[in-house]
Amino acid sequence: MSQDSQHGKWTISSSDDDDDEVLPPSGTTMSKSHRVSDSSHCSNSHPAPKLEPATASVEVKPEPAPVSSLLIGSEARQLAAVNQLNPVKYESSPSLAGKRKKDVSDGSGWALSDSDDDNDDDAANGKSVSKVPKRQPPSPKAKKPKVENERPPSPHGRFYYIDEPEDFxxxxxxxxxxxxxxxxxxxxxxxxxxxxxxxxxxxxxxxxxxxxxxxxxxxxxxxxxxxxxxxxxxxxxxxxxxxxxxxxxxxxxxxxxxxxxxxxxxxxxxxxxxxxxxxxxxxxxxxxxxxxxxxxxxxxxxxxxxxxxxxxxxSPLFPRLPKGSSATAGESPTFFKRDMLEYLASYRAPELEEWIQRIKEHDLSETRVYLVGSTPGRYVGADMERWGHLRLRKLLYDHADPIPGEERWPVVGQFSSIGSMGLDKTKWLAAEFQRTLTTLGKNSLRPDPPVHLVYPSVDDVRTSLEGYPAGGSLPYSIQTAQKQLWLHSYFHRWKANSTGRTHAMPHIKTYLRASPDFTQLAWIVITSANLSKAAWGALEKNNTQVMVRSYELGVLYLPSAFNMKTFPVHKNPFPASSSSSGFPVPFDLPPTHYSSKDQPWIWNIPYNQAPDTHGNIWVPS
Structure with a gap:
């Protein structure tokens, strides 16, 4: 199947037939339902939202965001900026009830606004599937309300919404x-x-x-x-x-x-x-x-x-190598230097040549993490293991140690955006990606352990420091979500009481393998890669080729590189202590499964049944 775009003609392989996570060419408007992985696709590809005259129900915060924030980022980010600049108060929600016109047929309680009636094909042609709300600040003559009357009492304290304090x-x-x-x-x-x-x-x-x-x-x-x-x-x-x-x-x-x-x-x-x-x-x-x-x-x-x-x-401060050092000097036990040079070379960019040379001239031997990168391309043979999740699988196969009873060691994935996973779990998540995440050493065991996916619920976003606008960085769309309702049985709440980060919504992405009691880690990855085939790669042509769309980069921590059998979980990482051998996981373990009332945050449907921590509601159209 071929399509034309500003990139020229391109071919979709068989693995892409059910995949709506492709991005438009730069400068083209597209709904977030068709964007790949990031919680902040910030290509500045959208014009400033048009604003209409305000109604009496719209009030203005005394400290509006800079105008530039309306131009930076994905449609979801821009929507968040508009909502922060011109919030819709909770009291006005009855008048907006008509926005929730179309109930989802599965009875999940989701609703589609008018703009969601568009066919998905519009997105492939660069048309916007969802529109930024059209609102206008009140007349300049209107008196601004006092700050103390602008927001309801916050569970996070009176000043959590203000600018950074002097000591910040x-x-x-x-x-x-x-x-x-x-x-x-x-x-x-x-x-x-x-x-x-x-x-x-x-x-x-x-x-x-x-x-x-x-x-x-x-x-x-x-x-x-x-x-x-x-x-x-x-x-x-x-x-x-x-x-x-x-x-x-x-x-x-x-x-x-x-x-x-x-x-x-x-x-x-x-x-x-x-x-x-x-x-x-x-x-x-x-x-x-x-x-x-x-x-x-x-x-x-x-x-x-x-x-x-x-x-x-x-990283540590890498010292300069003595002049005349060999080409292999300054390498770490994790081959971080070699892999970083390979990653930079993949750009094929003259501007990076001087940086490649500088890295060659420095001693990176103190590095104890492994580099896990993605670069765009279709790879075959040995090159399949250079990038994406097959790179992670290769590292876990070569350098992780088998663990007794590992079939009971669950996998946890935590991310801020979700791409299309396919019609059922066997299409990618529970097939090739889970096989990667469950690899431990060179044994032939293929366990099927529990898989926990940590992604904020609507209530997590509503009660966060930013309130509903935090959802602008969590761009899971209704169009994608409706196609993979099976995925939501994996979801767990974003909770981070031990770090104090429960109310700061995650843009971090982590993947790990934990003991059944969640006190030990077999490994952990910190990365830019969200839960997306575009980020991690997908097998094609009967598993003889892997396709990766995007550049991503992260680091893998393996206990063997730290002379440990496993990493203890540091349940109270603040204040930070270098004397602790525990790894400071940024969210609470074990994860808390969604209740029957919880729903994953969907950025392009309205939420007007309860106010957020600023007393506002979320109206995407």
């Missing part, structure tokens, strides 16, 4: 003896103890970590002006290379953002398979003292560093 940017230096070098981000509105040991982007770029000379920022979504301001003043004019996947109009807008900043240069990632994305999130930092790699889950926009749960792996 106080730099933190993690203990140099930290075992795992895994950190969460700082979250505004949490108790100070739940930010202990956490990092903000300003901490990462602080001179406390090194005297910066130059840097590279790999990401999907960029706010260039905001990003530049996160560098300390003494580093703000140093060269920065932006690695992105935007094309055409989106690329032009990104370049326009950087016009005031001559130190910013660009490298466009080659997306050889139509509708792939550059979703990798990584920093390369070159110092006078050495070199550092940060692999993380945050986009380079303020919202991702404010009230969401994010994670990152921060």
């Amino acid at each position: 940017f106080e730099s933190s230096v993690p203990c140099l003896n930290d075992t795992y070098r895994f950190y969460l981000n700082k979250v505004t509105g949490l108790d100070r103890k739940h930010n202990s040991g956490a990092l903000h982007i300003r901490d990462i770029l602080s001179p406390l970590f090194g005297t910066l000379k130059e840097s590279v920022q790999f990401n999907y979504c960029f706010d260039i002006a905001w990003m530049v301001q996160q560098y300390p003043p003494e580093f703000r004019d140093l060269p920065v290379l932006i690695v992105h996947g935007d094309k055409r109009e989106a690329k032009a807008r990104l370049v326009q953002q950087a016009q005031p900043y001559p130190q910013v240069r660009f490298c466009q990632a080659k997306l050889d398979i139509a509708f792939g994305t550059h979703h990798t999130k990584m920093m390369l930092l070159w110092y006078e003292e050495g070199f550092r790699v940060i692999i993380l889950t945050s986009n380079l926009i303020r919202a991702d560093w404010y009230q969401k749960t994010q994670g990152m792996w921060m």
